[in-house]
Amino acid sequence: MANHQEIDGVFVALADPTRRRVIRRLGHGPTSVGDLAAEFPITLPSFMKHVRTLESNGLIRTVKTGRVRTCVLNRERLELVDGWLAEQRRIWEGRTDRLEQFVVEEES
Numbered sequence: 001m002a003n004h005q006e007i008d009g010v011f012v013a014l015a016d017p018t019r020r021r022v023i024r025r026l027g028h029g030p031t032s033v034g035d036l037a038a039e040f041p042i043t044l045p046s047f048m049k050h051v052r053t054l055e056s057n058g059l060i061r062t063v064k065t066g067r068v069r070t071c072v073l074n075r076e077r078l079e080l081v082d083g084w085l086a087e088q089r090r091i092w093e094g095r096t097d098r099l100e101q102f103v104v105e106e107e108s
Contacts, residue, residue: 006058007084010077013057018042019050026060026073033062033069 013019022036037047051071054060058077063070 007080009057010059010080013053013059014081016050016053018047019054019059022050022054022071023059023073023078026071030070030072033071036071 014023018040021040025031025036025039033048033051036051037044040047051060051062055062058074061072061074063072
């Protein structure tokens with residue numbers, strides 16, 4: 001399981017709707033920063049801040065070939081979120097199972 005700092009950074013990066021849209025778009029495959037930025041009604045410098053946030057938290061990687069910078073989704077990093085959610089699900093299902101057992105025993 002990832003440490004709290006890692007998972008916190010991923011959640012901070014995913015908290016912004018623009019960054020979630022970038023992640024969703026990159027789920028379809030790598031694309032250039034220019035093509036990605038064209039899909040958003042913000043300036044390129046503002047868009048690059050989002051790219052840097054995603055990259056610094058390990059959700060995407062960028063590769064520069066000549067003058068073109070291409071963004072690639074790091075699916076492994078998203079597994080941190082999946083693992084954290086699975087752990088929370090186990091905890092809460094256990095709690096609701098115990099609550100159900102308590103209620104059923106009290107009714108008997």
